[in-house]
Amino acid sequence: MSTLLDVQDLRVTFPTRIGLVEAVRGVSFSLGRERLGIVGESGSGKSQTGRAIMGLTPPQARISATKLTFDGIDLLAASPRERRALRGNRIAMILQDPKYSLDPVMSIGRQIVETLRTHEKVSKAQARERALAMLEAVQIRDPKRVFDLHPHEVSGGMGQRAMIAMMLIAGPEMMIADEPTSALDVTVQLEVLGILDRLVSQRGMGLIFISHDLRLVSSFCDRVLVMYAGKVVEQLKASELSQAQHPYTRGLLNCMPRIDADRHPLPVLDRKPEWAA
Amino acid sequence: MSAGAVQSRRDWLLSERPASRVQARLGRAYVAWRRFTANRLAFVGLLIILALVVVAALADVLAPYSPTIGDLKNARLMAPGAAHWFGTDDLGRDIYSRIVYGSRWTLYVVILVAIIAAPIGLLVGTVAGYAGGWTDAILMRITDIFLAFPKLVLALAFVAALGPGIENAVIAIAITSWPPYARIARAETLTVRNSDYIKAVQLMGASPFRIVLRHIMPLCISSLIIRVTLDMAGIILTAAGLGFLGLGAQPPLPEWGAMIASGRRFILDQWWVAGAPGAAILIVSLGFNLLGDGLRDALDPRSGDQ
Amino acid sequence: MTSAISVDRLEVIFDRFRALKGVSLDVEPGESFGLVGESGSGKSTLLRAIVGLAPVASGSIAVNGKTLGPRRDKAFYREVQMVFQDPYGSLHPRQTVDRLLQEPLAIHGFADSEKRIERALDEVGLGKGFRFRYAHQLSGGQRQRVAIARALILEPSILLLDEPTSALDASVQAEVLNLLEEVRRRRKLTFLMVSHDLAIITHMCGRLMVMQGGEAVENLAANDLVERRVTKDYTRNLLKASEGFVRTT
Numbered sequence: 001m002s003t004l005l006d007v008q009d010l011r012v013t014f015p016t017r018i019g020l021v022e023a024v025r026g027v028s029f030s031l032g033r034e035r036l037g038i039v040g041e042s043g044s045g046k047s048q049t050g051r052a053i054m055g056l057t058p059p060q061a062r063i064s065a066t067k068l069t070f071d072g073i074d075l076l077a078a079s080p081r082e083r084r085a086l087r088g089n090r091i092a093m094i095l096q097d098p099k100y101s102l103d104p105v106m107s108i109g110r111q112i113v114e115t116l117r118t119h120e121k122v123s124k125a126q127a128r129e130r131a132l133a134m135l136e137a138v139q140i141r142d143p144k145r146v147f148d149l150h151p152h153e154v155s156g157g158m159g160q161r162a163m164i165a166m167m168l169i170a171g172p173e174m175m176i177a178d179e180p181t182s183a184l185d186v187t188v189q190l191e192v193l194g195i196l197d198r199l200v201s202q203r204g205m206g207l208i209f210i211s212h213d214l215r216l217v218s219s220f221c222d223r224v225l226v227m228y229a230g231k232v233v234e235q236l237k238a239s240e241l242s243q244a245q246h247p248y249t250r251g252l253l254n255c256m257p258r259i260d261a262d263r264h265p266l267p268v269l270d271r272k273p274e275w276a277a
Numbered sequence: 278m279s280a281g282a283v284q285s286r287r288d289w290l291l292s293e294r295p296a297s298r299v300q301a302r303l304g305r306a307y308v309a310w311r312r313f314t315a316n317r318l319a320f321v322g323l324l325i326i327l328a329l330v331v332v333a334a335l336a337d338v339l340a341p342y343s344p345t346i347g348d349l350k351n352a353r354l355m356a357p358g359a360a361h362w363f364g365t366d367d368l369g370r371d372i373y374s375r376i377v378y379g380s381r382w383t384l385y386v387v388i389l390v391a392i393i394a395a396p397i398g399l400l401v402g403t404v405a406g407y408a409g410g411w412t413d414a415i416l417m418r419i420t421d422i423f424l425a426f427p428k429l430v431l432a433l434a435f436v437a438a439l440g441p442g443i444e445n446a447v448i449a450i451a452i453t454s455w456p457p458y459a460r461i462a463r464a465e466t467l468t469v470r471n472s473d474y475i476k477a478v479q480l481m482g483a484s485p486f487r488i489v490l491r492h493i494m495p496l497c498i499s500s501l502i503i504r505v506t507l508d509m510a511g512i513i514l515t516a517a518g519l520g521f522l523g524l525g526a527q528p529p530l531p532e533w534g535a536m537i538a539s540g541r542r543f544i545l546d547q548w549w550v551a552g553a554p555g556a557a558i559l560i561v562s563l564g565f566n567l568l569g570d571g572l573r574d575a576l577d578p579r580s581g582d583q
Numbered sequence: 584m585t586s587a588i589s590v591d592r593l594e595v596i597f598d599r600f601r602a603l604k605g606v607s608l609d610v611e612p613g614e615s616f617g618l619v620g621e622s623g624s625g626k627s628t629l630l631r632a633i634v635g636l637a638p639v640a641s642g643s644i645a646v647n648g649k650t651l652g653p654r655r656d657k658a659f660y661r662e663v664q665m666v667f668q669d670p671y672g673s674l675h676p677r678q679t680v681d682r683l684l685q686e687p688l689a690i691h692g693f694a695d696s697e698k699r700i701e702r703a704l705d706e707v708g709l710g711k712g713f714r715f716r717y718a719h720q721l722s723g724g725q726r727q728r729v730a731i732a733r734a735l736i737l738e739p740s741i742l743l744l745d746e747p748t749s750a751l752d753a754s755v756q757a758e759v760l761n762l763l764e765e766v767r768r769r770r771k772l773t774f775l776m777v778s779h780d781l782a783i784i785t786h787m788c789g790r791l792m793v794m795q796g797g798e799a800v801e802n803l804a805a806n807d808l809v810e811r812r813v814t815k816d817y818t819r820n821l822l823k824a825s826e827g828f829v830r831t832t
Contacts, residue, residue, distance in 0.1 A: 041755075081736075186825060187621065187622070187820055193828050196828065212752065219826075219827030251754055255757035256756075259808055263786075266786070294716060295679075295713065301679050472672055477730070481690050482661075482687075536756055
């Protein structure tokens with residue numbers, strides 16, 4: 001398997017009133033053309049890891065890594081212009097709430113067309129054709145109608161699909177999805193995941209799926225990284241989640257209510273200080 | 278006090294787990310104070326306003342001459358010098374002394390306007406915003422009527438009706454300056470009215486009166502304080518404007534605006550007669566503006582609590 | 584026996600939008616009843632209608648046998664309290680925990696507020712150290728505990744829970760769910776709990792109602808879900824979705 005992304009000892013540090021806070025503390029992993037899940041609770045550094053790879057870390061933060069390469073390109077040494085060219089063209093990102101990521105005053109279709117035309121030289125008519133085809137690919141039933149709608153006129157699930165369409169139109173090789181379905185209802189969530197899954201396997205993309213939902217991630221991804229306090233505490237195959245070794249992973253799995261298990265009270269997570277060490 | 282004691286006092290104030298009501302409140306005030314002092318210019322503004330207060334309080338000590346009785350025979354329209362720092366006016370009065378005493382009238386105007394206009398605006402705005410419907414419509418249309426007039430013209434009309442004098446000028450300015458406060462308070466109320474924490478208080482069985490007074494007003498006060506502080510400069514200028522037109526303070530009261538008015542006849546030859554009170558107005562207005570900006574950084578609820 | 588909550592053909596209309604279309608419901612005293620559905624199903628609207636935060640167009644609501652009028656009186660709020668979904672939005676940003684808990688006691692004229700506040704904090708497992716903190720000095724789970732303490736301090740017999748853990752991390756969710764079960768047992772409370780998560784509802788409730796688009800889909804016992812005895816396709820889809828992603832190819 002060819003390596004698409006290589007991350008070695010990634011650190012993200014924020015200056016705060018009480019001194020420097022390390023949000024990500026030495027994360028290492030590599031990504032091929034596969035679905036990699038990063039799971040953790042709030043404050044575990046999972047989102048900051050994704051943002052650092054995308055180059056979307058707030059300017060006051062400091063990023064360091066012994067290695068951070070995408071397809072052989074050193075991301076830390078790349079100029080802002082090169083990073084911008086990579087973003088959207090070869091690397092895409094989907095965020096939790098499409099409302100914040102789509103331009104509210106531009107129709108969905110135009111946004112997709114603009115995205116395509118900034119990355120490729122195509123005629124307007126061609127771009128429109130491809131945008132419609134893309135909307136169809138993310139299972140929007142009436143692409144011609146949705147093309148002319150504005151983001152506030154569509155539901156959350158539809159907005160997220162439009163977002164995915166926009167991100168995928170330039171044919172990226174890698175996609176980072178940060179809680180892409182957390183704001184959606186369960187049934188819609190699964191439809192959106194189904195679309196993502198199909199596109200990933202058809203186009204041979206690498207996907208980093210960041211989520212707090214261990215069970216969802218393990219049912220969707222090939223491999224899972226479990227993060228706690230800025231570090232990867234465990235790395236395992238999704239199919240082997242039930243054999244997780246680290247007490248944090250096991251605790252996280254255990255403390256969720258299940259339909260067919262009658263456990264009162266629920267087991268709670270007993271956080272050990274040495275996990276964060 | 279040793280460095281260790283300072284450090285421990287700081288820790289006590291910044292404690293994440295205060296042990297009493299007082300500590301919690303002081304800690305909060307301390308964080309706001311640190312944010313305020315981080316802004317150098319705002320601190321300068323605060324110093325200017327403090328200086329104004331000190332000068333007003335100690336006017337009897339600081340002023341070498343009487344503000345109202347001049348030496349007509351020997352000291353008319355003298356240029357600034359050792360005997361008269363800012364010179365003298367056409368009636369031989371020491372301008373420095375008049376400015377020092379005038380600070381009292383400036384403070385008087387500013388404080389009275391603030392304590393009349395701000396509460397009216399706060400009450401009208403929060404009640405209108407929380408009640409909604411007809412109450413809101415009626416209160417806000419009244420506010421709009423006041424807002425539709427230019428401030429100075431409306432104040433002039435009131436003073437003309439009430440008769441000239443500094444008290445009436447204050448009332449006129451207060452009546453014309455509450456509408457913007459009502460607008461701010463209403464806007465602020467509308468943003469919090471539907472929040473869960475106000476709903477939670479409703480579900481405690483609290484009366485609308487209690488909700489407005491104890492839960493909504495405290496949230497509006499900081500933006501109101503900021504706005505009032507920033508308006509102070511305008512209030513001083515309006516008071517000075519009324520004084521200038523002869524409708525505010527009456528002679529021989531040493532009010533800065535009236536002083537400029539009486540000095541304008543000599544502005545080309547004896548510039549200091551109008552220039553000195555003008556500079557005083559400029560400095561104090563600037564002080565209030567800087568202070569208001571600093572307060573906005575320190576108190577603004579939108580800047581977060583952390 | 585009179586029902587703790589009895590809702591009969593309730594309609595709620597917001598500006599011509601029918602959020603609830605004739606929903607009926609009976610909750611026995613001491614029972615824990617769940618409402619499940621996706622966004623727009625009307626489950627939260629039903630809770631809000633009971634406490635008087637949603638405009639009732641027709642139908643009736645009775646609490647402990649007493650039919651409610653358009654206005655709720657103080658006595659009602661001593662019987663029924665509610666915990667909101669978002670712990671970040673339900674605590675006043677400028678008040679300490681102490682002030683937050685004092686408020687209901689002051690409104691209802693309790694004399695021994697000092698003792699009650701300490702007891703309430705103990706009951707939700709926070710202790711004295713949290714009493715004078717502001718909301719921003721608390722974590723999400725701690726905030727939700729404060730919200731629960733505030734709801735319990737008036738000693739209501741019915742607690743309405745609107746997705747009380749959906750904004751919390753899984754490990755914190757377990758702690759809050761355990762706390763809720765414990766106070767229910769100790770105080771013999773009636774729960775009416777809203778969630779989008781079938782697993783949480785089966786864990787917490789004995790009976791439940793599945794809702795969709797402002798209507799009741801079906802009424803089930805928690806056991807029916809465990810044994811997959813559901814009759815409606817909608818519920819079956821929800822059940823299937825709750826098991827996670829299934830690759831189709």
